[in-house]
Amino acid sequence: MRTDVFISGGGIGGLTLALKLAKCNIDVTVIERLPGPTPVYKGELLQPKSLKIFDELGLLDRIKENGHEIDELNLVEIDKNSGSVDESNMKYNVVPSKYSYSLMIHHEKLKGIIREAASEYPSFHYRSNSSCKGYSGGKAIVEDRKEKKEELYESSFYIGAEGRVSVTREEMGIKKEENEYNHHFLTVTFPRPPSFTEGKIISTFDRFLGLFPLPNDEVRSVYLIPAGEYKELRKKPIEYFHELYIELCPEMEGYVNQIDNWKTVQLMVPIAYHTDSYTKGNKALIGDAVHTVHPMAGEGMNMAIQDADVLGELLSDMYAQGKLNAENLKWFPHVRRERVTNQMKLSHLSALAYSFPYRSVGKLRKMSLKRIEQDPILHFKQMLNISGLGMWQDSLKDRMIQGGLLPKRNTPLTQGEKEVRLFTEREDYPWKWKEQLV
Ligand SMILES: Cc1cc2nc3c(=O)[nH]c(=O)nc-3n(C[C@H](O)[C@H](O)[C@H](O)COP(=O)(O)OP(=O)(O)OC[C@H]3O[C@@H](n4cnc5c(N)ncnc54)[C@H](O)[C@@H]3O)c2cc1C
Structure with a gap:
């Protein structure tokens, strides 16, 4: 042929x-x-x-x-001791583009x-x-x-x-x-409340649940477990799994319960x-x-x-x-x-932020997420890099602001300062210029 x-x-x-x-x-x-x-x-x-x-x-x-649009990601950090709940929202529309949203x-x-x-x-x-x-x-x-x-x-x-x-x-x-990583994920899709329409990541110092709405009132979920725990978990009744979810996201009560056995819950091993x-x-x-x-x-x-x-x-x-x-x-x-x-690098750093089940890491993550939300340059960089529409790497100063070692900035970036960071056609397809093909 x-x-x-x-x-x-x-x-x-x-x-x-x-x-x-x-x-x-x-x-x-x-x-x-x-x-x-x-x-x-x-x-x-x-x-x-x-x-x-x-x-x-x-x-x-x-x-x-056939999809469900997502405009923002809500990152919720729960402190089990004090009962406090902190929420940071990462918005796609900080990136100036006709495509400033994601879709499931x-x-x-x-x-x-x-x-x-x-x-x-x-x-x-x-x-x-x-x-x-x-x-x-x-x-x-x-x-x-x-x-x-x-x-x-x-x-x-x-x-x-x-x-x-x-x-x-x-x-x-x-x-x-x-x-390889020190954790695995359980992943499964199930019905969601119609009002649950944005991406949500809920964590405590030692747990993590990601929820991403799909069309037709479904939601795809990922739940972090320590590597090697899957076999033991599957021996427990499915109601145990429901409780893990409901504890972190009470909104899922009555929805996650519709999963009636472990068969649809898959193991995902990140590498x-x-x-x-x-x-x-x-x-x-x-x-x-x-x-x-x-x-x-x-x-x-x-x-x-x-x-x-x-x-x-x-x-x-x-x-x-x-x-x-x-x-x-x-x-x-x-x-x-x-x-x-x-x-x-971005994916790896996000993974590390959720890899260590210590209260100190949880606290650092909470502050870091708040900083990304509130510092206009950090927020833009985060969403730009995730979007794939452009690239702007973090500087040492950014890292220090994120880590609370320097104060956050307040002056927003102008439209022009943002647009210059978007990939141009020439950067996407550089061979088109000056007859570069041989
Ligand atoms: C459980 C899970 C969850 C994920 N969640 C996300 C997510 O939320 N967001 C995200 O962006 N990415 C996610 N990913 C990653 C994403 O699915 C992959 O990065 C993406 O599918 C890669 O696309 P691909 O076309 O390169 O490879 P694949 O999707 O793996 O497609 C490869 C295809 O090649 C076929 N194939 C393999 N060998 C041969 C052969 N010898 N001859 C002929 N055909 C062959 C396979 O059957 C398969 O259909 C997830 C991955 C997994 C496993």
């Missing part, structure tokens, strides 16, 4: 890339191991940059119809929307229940899992979008070093890695195949979408200009590596 771009893995990253290419009439084939939708929980929070990308792909209206959508629904849009283009080919087994003589080996038959795919470019376990990464000889390389010859890696983040900042799926956008735009330009030299792929990590590193 022959196709211009071969994509191993039909997750969010692979499908977004395929849609971008198919829209430019590039012959693209996606190989997906699974036969159909899976009940396994994955990323559901779309950050502003991803919404912008899907708007440019003509999908935003459909995504909005079921993962499989989003995949379905992208796949359906791509299927309108004759140059898009999708094979489910088929697995990329590796490479032979520079060609991809694809196995039809039902027929148990193998065939070779010959392509100009091969993209590994298989998630954490990537045969393309293996073929490229690219290694990863995993960073993080960032490989040394994104490309080798005519192969490239996107999404979880090249970087995985702690889920705390809700970035994993967004990073896969943002990779797909940059690589898709690059390949489309290479085909449009007839410049298919694989050397041009270097522009992909040139744009993405620094942004990914920044988002990984």
Whole structure:
């Protein structure tokens, strides 16, 4: 078989890339191991940059119809001793953009929307229940899992979008070093009160519950547990699980109780890695195949979408200009590596803030969150970096303000000072300028 771009893995990253290419009439084939939708929980929070990308792909209206918009994240810190409750609100609208909100959508629904849009283009080919087994003589080996038959795919470019376990990464000889955490998460979706419409993270010094509303009055939840505790927890009656949630968020009483057994409650083990390389010859890696983040900042799926956008735009330009030299792929990590590193740092720091069950850490976190909320520069930086629309790293002064060592600032940033921090088209796609492709 022959196709211009071969994509191993039909997750969010692979499908977004395929849609971008198919829209430019590039012959693209996606190989997906699974036969159909899976009940396994994955990323559901779309950050502003991803919404912008899907708007440019003509999908935003459909995504909005099937999603739930979130304007702010409420971070609630409860002191069990004194009974005091502190709330900090992080608002997306501090970032000046048409896309200053996030959106929750079921993962499989989003995949379905992208796949359906791509299927309108004759140059898009999708094979489910088929697995990329590796490479032979520079060609991809694809196995039809039902027929148990193998065939070779010959392509100009091969993209590994298989998630954490990537045969393309293996073929490229690219290694990863995993960073593990001292905690795991329980995650489950259940009905919510209709009035519960914003993202909420509730913590005590030793506990954490994240609640993110989905459409149709559902809510996706994550509950932090010490690593290794899952097996013991599952031996307890499900009512014990209900109580853990209700204790932190009494609003969920009568809702979380609708989970009637442990089967739907999944274990999520956070890990993080960032490989040394994104490309080798005519192969490239996107999404979880090249970087995985702690889920705390809700970035994993967004990073896969943002990779797909940059690589898709690059390949489309290479085909449009007839410049298919694989050397041009270097522009992909040139744009993405620094942004990914920044988002990984953000996710890692957020994870650390909730990793240590000590009262002193809880107190520090409470102050730090209040400072981010009240200091206009910290607030803007936090939401800008999360949004993916721009990047502005913390300075030593920021850290000192956050830690209470310096007073917080009061002067708000002007619109101009904020706008200059947003990524420009030239920063997103730098090869477009001065005919840089070879
Ligand atoms: C439980 C959980 C919760 C998460 N929550 C969030 C969240 O709230 N927000 C967020 O942004 N991110 C979240 N993430 C992370 C997010 O889901 C991933 O970062 C994102 O799905 C990565 O997309 P991807 O396309 O790179 O990989 P994947 O989504 O993993 O897709 C890879 C696809 O490739 C297929 N595949 C694998 N090997 C082969 C092969 N050899 N041949 C053919 N096909 C193959 C797989 O079946 C899969 O469909 C979560 C992840 C998990 C596991």
